[in-house]
Amino acid sequence: MSFNQSASQTRRVAFIGSECYPFVKTGGLGDVMYALPRALVHQNCEVRVILPYYNCIPQKFKDEMVYRGSFMMDLCSDGRTFYVGIMETVKDDVIYDFIDNREFFDWGNPYTGLWEDIPKYCFFSKASLAILNYLDWIPDIVHCHDWQAGLVPLYLRTRFAETPVGRAKSIVTIHNLRFQGICGIEHLKYWTGLPDYLYDYPVMKQSESDANMFKGGLAYADRITTVSRTYAEEIQTSFYGEGLSGHLYYHRTKLSGIVNGIDVEQWNSATDKLLAAPYDMNTAVERKRENKRALQEQLGLTQDDSQFVIGLVSRLTDQKGLDLVNAVFPELLDENTQVVILGTGDPRYEDAFRYYESANKGRVCAYISYNEALAHRIYAGADALLVPSLFEPCGLTQLIAMRYGTVPIVRETGGLKDTVAPYDAENNAGNGFTFDRYEADLLLGAVLDARTLYLEQRERWDDMVRRDMEKDVSWANSANQYLALYDELASEE
Numbered sequence: 001m002s003f004n005q006s007a008s009q010t011r012r013v014a015f016i017g018s019e020c021y022p023f024v025k026t027g028g029l030g031d032v033m034y035a036l037p038r039a040l041v042h043q044n045c046e047v048r049v050i051l052p053y054y055n056c057i058p059q060k061f062k063d064e065m066v067y068r069g070s071f072m073m074d075l076c077s078d079g080r081t082f083y084v085g086i087m088e089t090v091k092d093d094v095i096y097d098f099i100d101n102r103e104f105f106d107w108g109n110p111y112t113g114l115w116e117d118i119p120k121y122c123f124f125s126k127a128s129l130a131i132l133n134y135l136d137w138i139p140d141i142v143h144c145h146d147w148q149a150g151l152v153p154l155y156l157r158t159r160f161a162e163t164p165v166g167r168a169k170s171i172v173t174i175h176n177l178r179f180q181g182i183c184g185i186e187h188l189k190y191w192t193g194l195p196d197y198l199y200d201y202p203v204m205k206q207s208e209s210d211a212n213m214f215k216g217g218l219a220y221a222d223r224i225t226t227v228s229r230t231y232a233e234e235i236q237t238s239f240y241g242e243g244l245s246g247h248l249y250y251h252r253t254k255l256s257g258i259v260n261g262i263d264v265e266q267w268n269s270a271t272d273k274l275l276a277a278p279y280d281m282n283t284a285v286e287r288k289r290e291n292k293r294a295l296q297e298q299l300g301l302t303q304d305d306s307q308f309v310i311g312l313v314s315r316l317t318d319q320k321g322l323d324l325v326n327a328v329f330p331e332l333l334d335e336n337t338q339v340v341i342l343g344t345g346d347p348r349y350e351d352a353f354r355y356y357e358s359a360n361k362g363r364v365c366a367y368i369s370y371n372e373a374l375a376h377r378i379y380a381g382a383d384a385l386l387v388p389s390l391f392e393p394c395g396l397t398q399l400i401a402m403r404y405g406t407v408p409i410v411r412e413t414g415g416l417k418d419t420v421a422p423y424d425a426e427n428n429a430g431n432g433f434t435f436d437r438y439e440a441d442l443l444l445g446a447v448l449d450a451r452t453l454y455l456e457q458r459e460r461w462d463d464m465v466r467r468d469m470e471k472d473v474s475w476a477n478s479a480n481q482y483l484a485l486y487d488e489l490a491s492e493e
């Protein structure tokens with residue numbers, strides 16, 4: 001991996017968010033919180049990642065942590081105070097500080113429902129700034145992720161304005177706008193202890209009765225980023241804006257899009273121990289066939305490497321465009337095609353895919369669970385990966401697929417549009433197959449185009465496999481863009 005050594009001075013950045021691989025991960029946010037700090041420490045940055053000390057963090061990681069201190073912190077409007085403990089570990093030059101409080105973080109999962117989550121992340125946002133002062137580690141930038149860290153910019157400019165950390169600038173990154181932390185105004189006033197003037201329409205007020213934590217954070221942040229340029233544009237429209245399009249349009253001059261990368265060490269088909277036959281660009285075409293056979297064997301599919309194998313690795317929710325897949329599923333299948341689905345989520349989709357499996361034994365596998373190892377084997381063994389999302393802020397699965405020489409078939413939205421160039425037959429160029437409007441027929445058309453190329457012009461297909469593997473999907477580029485933003489912000493008065 002080569003990084004441009006930045007000529008800029010050392011930047012101190014505090015990442016604040018609710019999940020981070022390998023400690024706790026439920027989705028793409030966890031991947032970004034892991035990979036971006038690691039890329040930034042190669043770019044002359046000191047990075048601390050601040051996370052809740054959830055009970056569900058595996059014991060082996062807890063055993064590696066050291067206790068860095070504790071204090072009591074006032075939080076609520078009635079002056080109620082809470083214990084804040086700091087547990088720390090260091091991995092590859094990134095420092096991870098976990099905020100310990102059993103009352104808030106002893107639940108089984110990170111997210112348990114808004115009733116518990118609102119107080120939990122009010123406490124987390126305030127404690128994140130408090131520990132930076134306590135540790136006497138004052139960052140240039142506090143980089144906040146999603147609604148769970150949404151109150152940080154508000155605390156920074158109010159309760160912490162006259163403290164050392166108050167000199168930091170703030171960035172809020174939107175990974176998923178669907179979740180915003182909305183609750184009754186009085187409930188939030190009690191738990192935050194923040195001044196009343198913040199509960200006005202330009203900041204946190206959502207309606208006569210409700211307040212919105214993320215809305216407030218976006219208003220008070222010095223910069224807002226989201227995880228692709230297209231999504232940055234889309235969220236200023238009502239279809240994608242999740243009720244905040246007007247607010248984001250108002251703040252558009254501080255909004256930009258920086259596409260995610262993937263960790264190219266974690267996702268490396270040449271060294272991936274989970275694969276039946278690891279491969280690089282030169283061996284991909286032949287070895288992917290071996291991986292396909294191993295996948296077919298593991299999943300009870302007919303073993304035949306001439307089959308066009310379509311993979312789908314996804315949370316099974318409306319966001320992921322599964323109603324389109326559902327609508328055309330019978331037409332996707334033919335005697336040359338197999339489909340492998342890995343995911344969990346909405347029972348409606350789980351049941352539908354289970355049905356298609358039972359009706360098409362040997363040709364369809366619906367593996368309804370979360371399984372990291374199988375995900376790797378699908379990325380290696382499938383020919384194409386389907387990502388027909390209704391909306392997709394960035395999307396990681398299409399990036400992983402390309403890195404593994406699996407051709408993505410995607411809808412042109414958000415990061416899918418920004419990262420997958422459509423196949424251009426005239427110039428034998430492009431990375432995958434795409435369709436624009438959210439229509440099942442268009443999805444079917446894209447799949448049929450892909451299958452036709454695979455079956456009838458295999459050399460051209462193989463060229464695309466190699467082009468995809470060659471494409472730079474690492475964090476290097478994006479980390480440079482974040483660094484430029486940090487530099488720009490840090491130099492502002």
Ligand code: ADP
Nearest residue numbers: 027028314342343369370371372375395396397
């Ligand atoms: P989102 O964050 O919206 O779920 P992304 O595409 O940004 O979607 O990230 C999804 C990540 O989760 C990828 O790393 C993908 O491989 C992984 N993933 C999704 N579903 C599963 C599953 N059932 N088993 C294993 N990994 C999964």
